[in-house]
Amino acid sequence: DGGITQSPKYLFRKEGQNVTLSCEQNLNHDAMYWYRQDPGQGLRLIYYSQIVNDFQKGDIAEGYSVSREKKESFPLTVTSAQKNPTAFYLCASSIRRGSEKLFFGSGTQLSVL
């Protein structure tokens, strides 16, 4: 079955540590996205990528980094510069940027030890 796989489902970060969240899709979609979800708030866009080897900052990119070396993969690194990383992180993809339908992964809950 086609879809988006995020791993791990739960992740813990120590102070000063960088952690990387994985996102893989086999839908052959060009566009991929990372969102952050906090309780009582809508989704906020961290980064997006319209095509391989290209990515753009979203609304809250500070303290995060991404890469898009392969079409299928869009990993997100939460760096030590992100002072409030505890959140639920959602990866999504769409056929292209501006396509009306987003497909979401099942998310990664990141917590700080």
Next chain:
Amino acid sequence: AQSVTQPDIHITVSEGASLELRCNYSYGATPYLFWYVQSPGQGLQLLLKYFSGDTLVQGIKGFEAEFKRSQSSFNLRKPSVHWSDAAEYFCAVAAVSDSNYQLIWGAGTKLIIKP
């Protein structure tokens, strides 16, 4: 600035009762509107969307939504809820300008089903 407001943080409905979840948006042009559903600990799934045409749109799982331009609203409805509908529901509007496309999300409404 574009925005989406979901006035109700929580809504509790008895199983079998009707449901209406409210969504108001602020956007200058004709909006593209969406409703997504999120089960606990999961990603979001598209329920329905409005781009143009008939203002009453049908979605999956028996949901429908009506676009009312005069009220800047896109409320989600279901005639009879099932316990499996318990989830969080998000309204979103796509702001499109030139080559820029941005999805703006509401804060969500958590639906609780009473047996």
